[in-house]
Amino acid sequence: MSAAGKHFLIPPHLGDDKLVAYLDGELSRAEMEAARAHVGSCWSCRSRAAEVQAGIDKFMQARAEVMPDESFLADSRVEQFRQRLARHAIAVESELPPLQERIENWGSRFRGQVTALLQHRQVVLASVVVVCLLVAMFTDSLNTRVSADTVLLRAQNYETIHLPEAGTVTRTAVRVERLDRKNNVEKQLGTLTLVRDSASSMTYVSAQSISGEAQTATVKDVKQMAKPLLQILLSDNNAASPLGQYLGSEQWVPDVSVAEFRQLAGWGIGGEALARRQGGTFELYYPFAPNHPSGIAGTLLRVDAGSYSLMSISIFTRGDDSEYRFTRTSFSPEPRTSEMARLFAPGEVAKLPPGAGRALPEVKRPVPLSYANSHASEAEVSVAEALHRVDACLGEEIYLFPMSDGSLLVQGLVDSSARRDIIRQALKSVPGPLRVEVVVPRELKSGSELYPSPDPSVPESAGASGSPSATLADLSGATMPLHETLYAHFYKPGSSTEDVNKQVALFSDEIVTLARETFLHAWALKRLDREFSGSRTAGLPAAVLQKVEKMRRDHDRWISSITRRQTDMLSPIAGPDITSGVAQAVAGRENSDALLRLAQEQNELVRSLFTTSQRTPETASSLARLMVVLRHLGS
Amino acid sequence: MAQEHILNLSRVFGAEQTENLRRSQQLEDRVVELYATTRPSLLGYAYHVVGSTGDAEDLVQSAFLKLFDQLKRNARIENLRSWLYRVVHNLAIDHVRRKGSRESTQAEWLALRSLTDTVHSAEHDLIQKQRIAGSLKALNERERHCLMLRAEGLSYVEIGDVLGLSQKSVSVYLSRGLKKFGGAR
Numbered sequence: 001m002s003a004a005g006k007h008f009l010i011p012p013h014l015g016d017d018k019l020v021a022y023l024d025g026e027l028s029r030a031e032m033e034a035a036r037a038h039v040g041s042c043w044s045c046r047s048r049a050a051e052v053q054a055g056i057d058k059f060m061q062a063r064a065e066v067m068p069d070e071s072f073l074a075d076s077r078v079e080q081f082r083q084r085l086a087r088h089a090i091a092v093e094s095e096l097p098p099l100q101e102r103i104e105n106w107g108s109r110f111r112g113q114v115t116a117l118l119q120h121r122q123v124v125l126a127s128v129v130v131v132c133l134l135v136a137m138f139t140d141s142l143n144t145r146v147s148a149d150t151v152l153l154r155a156q157n158y159e160t161i162h163l164p165e166a167g168t169v170t171r172t173a174v175r176v177e178r179l180d181r182k183n184n185v186e187k188q189l190g191t192l193t194l195v196r197d198s199a200s201s202m203t204y205v206s207a208q209s210i211s212g213e214a215q216t217a218t219v220k221d222v223k224q225m226a227k228p229l230l231q232i233l234l235s236d237n238n239a240a241s242p243l244g245q246y247l248g249s250e251q252w253v254p255d256v257s258v259a260e261f262r263q264l265a266g267w268g269i270g271g272e273a274l275a276r277r278q279g280g281t282f283e284l285y286y287p288f289a290p291n292h293p294s295g296i297a298g299t300l301l302r303v304d305a306g307s308y309s310l311m312s313i314s315i316f317t318r319g320d321d322s323e324y325r326f327t328r329t330s331f332s333p334e335p336r337t338s339e340m341a342r343l344f345a346p347g348e349v350a351k352l353p354p355g356a357g358r359a360l361p362e363v364k365r366p367v368p369l370s371y372a373n374s375h376a377s378e379a380e381v382s383v384a385e386a387l388h389r390v391d392a393c394l395g396e397e398i399y400l401f402p403m404s405d406g407s408l409l410v411q412g413l414v415d416s417s418a419r420r421d422i423i424r425q426a427l428k429s430v431p432g433p434l435r436v437e438v439v440v441p442r443e444l445k446s447g448s449e450l451y452p453s454p455d456p457s458v459p460e461s462a463g464a465s466g467s468p469s470a471t472l473a474d475l476s477g478a479t480m481p482l483h484e485t486l487y488a489h490f491y492k493p494g495s496s497t498e499d500v501n502k503q504v505a506l507f508s509d510e511i512v513t514l515a516r517e518t519f520l521h522a523w524a525l526k527r528l529d530r531e532f533s534g535s536r537t538a539g540l541p542a543a544v545l546q547k548v549e550k551m552r553r554d555h556d557r558w559i560s561s562i563t564r565r566q567t568d569m570l571s572p573i574a575g576p577d578i579t580s581g582v583a584q585a586v587a588g589r590e591n592s593d594a595l596l597r598l599a600q601e602q603n604e605l606v607r608s609l610f611t612t613s614q615r616t617p618e619t620a621s622s623l624a625r626l627m628v629v630l631r632h633l634g635s
Numbered sequence: 636m637a638q639e640h641i642l643n644l645s646r647v648f649g650a651e652q653t654e655n656l657r658r659s660q661q662l663e664d665r666v667v668e669l670y671a672t673t674r675p676s677l678l679g680y681a682y683h684v685v686g687s688t689g690d691a692e693d694l695v696q697s698a699f700l701k702l703f704d705q706l707k708r709n710a711r712i713e714n715l716r717s718w719l720y721r722v723v724h725n726l727a728i729d730h731v732r733r734k735g736s737r738e739s740t741q742a743e744w745l746a747l748r749s750l751t752d753t754v755h756s757a758e759h760d761l762i763q764k765q766r767i768a769g770s771l772k773a774l775n776e777r778e779r780h781c782l783m784l785r786a787e788g789l790s791y792v793e794i795g796d797v798l799g800l801s802q803k804s805v806s807v808y809l810s811r812g813l814k815k816f817g818g819a820r
Contacts, residue, residue: 016810026791026806055817062771063786068688078671081696085663092707153660236717416689582706
C-alpha cells in the first residue's frame with residue numbers, strides 16, 4: 001500500500017502541541033474538526049489526552065500549593081494603592097510641560113514686557129528689567145507647579161483616610177494666635193481641643209483663652225458650639241472681635257480641617273486662588289472680594305507637602321491688618337480608654353449643666369513591663385496565639401509587651417509592609433486594648449524607638465544568629481564539604497553533570513532550610529517558656545493554659561516532623577554504619593534549653609556540611625554527630 | 636461625598652478647572668477600581684516570578700501607575716488584560732535580573748517554605764506537597780511562564796502577546812511543560 005493510502009486509512013496522530021491546543025479549544029475551526037474526528041477514533045490519542053489532563057491537574061495543584069496564604073490578597077492594600085496613585089498623579093501633574101510649550105510661554109511673556117516698557121519710554125531701565133525678568137522667568141519655570149485645587153483634594157483624601165478607626169478617638173489640638181502686621185506683634189489667644197469619638201460619633205470640645213476663660217462640652221454637632229468657642233478664642237481683652245462675631249454667625253469652627261477651610265474660602269470669591277510651594281509646605285491663598293462684609297482680606301491654608309496633612313489656616317483682616325492663625329499642633333488617634341469613653345456616654349453628658357463640661361482625661365504614656373514585674377493575662381495568650389498562627393514567633397523581631405496601664409503592645413520590625421499587613425490582619429480578631437506598632441526598616445527614624453525585648457535573658461533575635469542564610473550561589477558545589485558524597489549519591493549512568501549538580505544543590509538547599517526551621521521552632525519554644533512561665537501564668541484558667549500548651553505542642557510537632565524528614569534525607573547519604581549506631585543512641589531533650597542547644601548544634605552542623613565555608617569539617621564525624629543530634633531532636 | 640465636594644470646588648474655582656479635576660479624579664477612581672478587581676490574579680502571577688509577596692505587590696502597583704500614565708496620555712491599549720500582564724511580566728523579569736540569581740533562589744525557597752508554614756498538615760502531606768512543588772522546578776522559565784499565564788485564564792494569543800511569542804510557540808511550550816510536569820512523580 002502506498003504511503004498516501006496508509007495516510008488515508010489512519011489519519012496522522014496529533015502532535016503534543018496540537019493535542020494541548022485541541023483540549024484548550026485553541027485550534028482553527030477546520031483543525032478543530034479534524035482533531036475531534038481523529039481523537040474520537042484513536043485510542044492512542046485519547047489516552048495521551050488523558051495524560052495531558054492529568055498534567056494540568058497536577059500543575060494546578062502545585063500552583064495552589066506554592067501560593068501564599070489568603071492574607072496576601074487582603075483588601076487593605078487597595079487603600080494603600082489609592083494613596084500611592086494620588087501621590088503619583090500629583091508628581092505627574094507637577095512635571096514640567098514640554099520644552100516647546102515652555103519656549104512659547106517665555107516668548108509671549110517676553111514680548112508683553114517689552115511693549116509695556118517701550119510705552120513708558122524708559123529704554124535704559126527696560127533693558128535691565130528685561131534681563132531681570134528673564135532670570136526670574138527662568139527660575140519660575142523650574143518651580144514645581146501645583147494647583148490649589150489639587151492640593152486641596154489631596155488634603156481631603158488625607159483626612160478621609162485618617163477618620164478615627166473603631167476603638168479609637170482622634171484628638172486634634174489647635175493653637176490660636178494673632179499677628180498684628182502693623183506693629184509686628186505676635187500674641188497667643190488660646191487653644192482648642194477636639195476629641196472625635198468613633199463609637200458614638202460625638203465630639204468633645206474644649207476651648208481655653210489665654211486670659212483663663214474656658215468652655216467645654218460634648219456635642220453631636222460641633223457647629224452649634226461655634227459661637228461660644230470663637231467668643232473665647234478670638235476676644236481680645238474680653239472685647240468681642242468683629243471677626244469672631246462674623247465667623248460665629250456663619251457657624252465656622254476653627255478646627256483645622258479641609259471642610260472648614262472650604263467653607264471659609266467659599267464665602268468671598270475675590271479672584272483666582274494662588275498656590276505655591278515653600279520648602280516642605282504648600283501654601284494656598286484665597287483672596288476675598290475687597291468689600292466683603294466680613295472684613296476678611298483673604299485666607300491662607302498651609303499643607304504639609306509630604307503627607308498632605310493640614311498645618312494651619314490663617315485669616316487676614318483688613319480693618320486691624322492682622323493675621324489670625326489657627327495652627328494644628330497635634331492630630332493623632334488615641335485608644336478609647338474607659339475613662340475616655342465616659343466623656344461620650346449619653347447619660348454622663350445629659351447630667352452636665354449646659355455649657356459645663358468635664359476635664360479631658362490626660363493620656364499617660366504607658367510603659368512596657370518586664371516579665372518579672374507582670375502577670376500574663378488571658379488577652380496576652382490570645383495575642384501570642386494570633387502571632388503564633390502567622391509564624392511571627394519564628395525568628396521575627398516581634399515582641400508582645402504587657403504595658404503599665406494593663407493594655408498590650410505588639411511592637412517590632414519586619415522586612416516588608418506585606419508581612420506587616422499579615423500580622424495586623426491576624427491581630428484584628430483579638431479582643432481588648434491592643435496597640436500594634438510594627439515598622440519596616442525604612443520607617444525607623446532616629447525619633448522612633450523600639451523597646452528592648454521584655455525578657456533580657458532571651459537572645460535578641462533568632463533571625464540574627466549564625467551566618468547569613470545559604471544561597472544556591474554558595475551551594476555551587478565546588479567547595480561544599482559533602483559535595484562529592486552527594487554527587488556520587490545522585491549520579492546515575494547517563495545523567496549529565498549539570499543535572500546531577502542541580503540535584504545536589506536542591507538537596508543541600510532543602511536540608512539547610514529545614515535545619516534553620518528546626519532551630520527557629522526550638523527558639524520559639526524557649527521564648528514561650530519565658531513568656532508564659534509558671535509564675536507569670538499562675539491563676540490563669542485551665543482553658544487558657546491549654547492554649548499555651550497547644551502552641552508548645554505545635555512547635556514540638558514541627559521539630560519532630562522536620563527532623564524526621566532530615567533523617568530520612570540524610571540516612572542514605574550517611575550509610576548503614578552511622579545510621580545503625582544512631583539507632584542505639586539514647587534520646588533526650590529534657591527542657592527547652594537543652595532542645596535549643598541541640599537545635600543550634602544541628603543547624604551549625606548542617607551549615608558546616610552543606611554550605612561552602614572556610615573551615616573544612618571532618619565530614620564523617622560531623623555527619624555522625626548530626627545524625628545523633630537529629631535522633632535526639634526527633635524523639 | 637465626592638459629588639458634594641466637586642460642587643463646593645466649583646464655587647471656589649472656575650467650571651473648567653473643576654471639570655479637569657473631575658476627570659483626573661475619575662481616572663484615578665477607575666484605575667483603583669480596576670486594580671481592586673484584577674489584583675488577585677496579577678499578584679498570583681507576579682508572585683510566581685519574583686517569589687516574594689511584598690515585591691509582587693509592589694510590581695503590580697507599579698504596573699497600574701503605568702496604566703494611569705497611559706490613560707492620562709490617551710494612549711491606545713488594544714487588550715487591557717494582556718497589556719497589564721505584559722507590564723507585570725517585564726517588571727518582574729527586570730526585578731529578578733536586578734536582584735540576581737542569588738535572591739531568586741531564596742525567593743524560590745520562600746515559595747516552598749510557605750508549604751511548611753501550614754501548621755496542621757501531617758508530615759506525610761508535607762512531604763507530598765514539597766515533592767509536587769519541587770517538580771515545578773523541573774520546568775524551564777518559558778514553560779513555567781506559559782503555564783502560569785494559561786492557569787490565569789489567558790488565551791494563547793494573549794500569552795504570546797505577554798511573552799513575545801507566536802501562538803504556535805505557546806502551544807509547544809505548554810505541551811512540553813505539561814509533559815514534564817505529568818512525568819514528574
